[in-house]
Amino acid sequence: MIVVKFGGTSVGDAEAIERTAEIVKGRLDRQPAVIVSALGGDELASLAEALSVLGHATPRSFDAIAAFGEQLSSHLVAAFFKLRGIPAEHLDARDIFATDDNFMAAEPQTDAIAEAARDLVQPLIREGKVPVMGGFIGRTSRGITTTLGRGGSDYSASLLGAALHAEAIEIWTDVDGMLTADPRVVKGSRLIEQIRFDEASELATFGAKVLHPNTIAPAVRLGIPVYIYNSRKPNGKGTRITFDAPRRAVSAIAGKGGITVVKVGAAKMLFARGFLRRVFEIFEKNGISVDVVATSEVSVSVTVDEPSGLESLVVELSQLGDVSVERDRAIVAVVGAAISEDTASMGRAIGALDGIKVHMMSLSATGINLTMIVDGDQLNQVMERLHDAFFTRGSK
Numbered sequence: 001m002i003v004v005k006f007g008g009t010s011v012g013d014a015e016a017i018e019r020t021a022e023i024v025k026g027r028l029d030r031q032p033a034v035i036v037s038a039l040g041g042d043e044l045a046s047l048a049e050a051l052s053v054l055g056h057a058t059p060r061s062f063d064a065i066a067a068f069g070e071q072l073s074s075h076l077v078a079a080f081f082k083l084r085g086i087p088a089e090h091l092d093a094r095d096i097f098a099t100d101d102n103f104m105a106a107e108p109q110t111d112a113i114a115e116a117a118r119d120l121v122q123p124l125i126r127e128g129k130v131p132v133m134g135g136f137i138g139r140t141s142r143g144i145t146t147t148l149g150r151g152g153s154d155y156s157a158s159l160l161g162a163a164l165h166a167e168a169i170e171i172w173t174d175v176d177g178m179l180t181a182d183p184r185v186v187k188g189s190r191l192i193e194q195i196r197f198d199e200a201s202e203l204a205t206f207g208a209k210v211l212h213p214n215t216i217a218p219a220v221r222l223g224i225p226v227y228i229y230n231s232r233k234p235n236g237k238g239t240r241i242t243f244d245a246p247r248r249a250v251s252a253i254a255g256k257g258g259i260t261v262v263k264v265g266a267a268k269m270l271f272a273r274g275f276l277r278r279v280f281e282i283f284e285k286n287g288i289s290v291d292v293v294a295t296s297e298v299s300v301s302v303t304v305d306e307p308s309g310l311e312s313l314v315v316e317l318s319q320l321g322d323v324s325v326e327r328d329r330a331i332v333a334v335v336g337a338a339i340s341e342d343t344a345s346m347g348r349a350i351g352a353l354d355g356i357k358v359h360m361m362s363l364s365a366t367g368i369n370l371t372m373i374v375d376g377d378q379l380n381q382v383m384e385r386l387h388d389a390f391f392t393r394g395s396k
């Protein structure tokens with residue numbers, strides 16, 4: 001059996017839903033279970049988020065409201081499939097996706113999900129039916145509706161695939177697969193036919209929103225391949241994400257804005273024993289996670305994603321040295337499993353950055369990514385230049 005997930009853009013309107021029906025019809029012999037996002041993506045989740053930002057909705061009520069989006073779309077898609085002769089059967093995803101009560105980013109309970117998948121999903125598949133359920137949503141053991149957070153429908157697909165030991169998980173979206181860069185930013189981006197799990201996960205972390213990193217984890221553990229396909233081009237090659245795809249020097253470029261850099265300078269302190277530990281303890285205590293780190297003899301710079309809660313962090317860090325906070329930076333990542341073994345990559349990257357102000361740069365020791373921090377308004381330009389260096393002029 002396989003798990004087939006349709007993103008918001010693939011169920012955006014009647015024509016799109018028609019296409020999904022054709023895709024599922026073409027896969028009936030592989031026993032698909034179908035997961036769908038809300039129509040056109042965020043839908044009610046955006047409304048619920050607006051309410052919660054305004055202080056009118058608690059996380060718990062956010063989930064209750066947002067969940068209607070996936071409930072609605074899954075009912076609609078199931079009904080439509082039946083009209084088209086597919087033996088579809090709607091399932092309430094909340095009966096399957098058991099979670100804790102961390103509303104808006106609930107943690108799935110994998111044992112309970114596996115049991116529910118065995119009891120509710122598998123029998124339907126055995127009878128030749130096509131189970132259809134909403135992604136993103138779940139329920140606590142006390143019966144309260146939850147959501148899995150951003151990228152949640154991909155997560156649902158991956159969890160279900162893992163629970164059922166699926167042969168494959170297919171993520172259907174509005175691009176041909178994982179590309180060498182976000183096609184909305186870089187015009188000449190190209191399809192990557194095969195990519196390693198670790199690279200895909202890294203790309204997702206640094207902005208390639210086509211796939212949420214969490215999507216990967218439950219499937220990775222069991223070695224289930226994840227495919228990304230374009231629902232507008234059902235016969236496209238797509239991208240296959242597996243553990244053991246070949247290691248390339250550079251597979252893709254990703255980037256994201258809204259990054260804040262925090263610098264702590266302390267002339268005498270850095271070499272003092274325990275300085276870095278104290279710096280990171282303060283981040284940890286404030287619940288702020290750190291992405292990129294760079295040190296010099298007298299300072300340490302780190303990037304953070306979430307600018308909220310920085311005030312108390314800065315107050316505490318100020319006890320260690322001079323603190324500065326720079327907002328509106330962007331992070332760009334050049335990702336490739338063999339990047340540090342390839343002697344040409346660094347020169348190419350640096351050459352592409354000629355004339356660009358680079359605030360920080362870091363190459364991970366495991367060699368999977370080269371990241372740099374630039375001014376937020378240079379993000380797209382830097383992505384284009386790096387893409388050009390590695391994929392247009394570079395390795396044709």
Ligand code: ADP
Nearest residue numbers: 007008009173175178179181182184208209210
């Ligand atoms: P869905 O609604 O199907 O879940 P998403 O919006 O979550 O779709 O993901 C698809 C989008 O991801 C694409 O439209 C594309 O703009 C964006 N994206 C970012 N980086 C990449 C990349 N490297 N390859 C492909 N798509 C990317």
Ligand code: MG
Nearest residue numbers: 007151209210
């Ligand atoms: Mg998505």
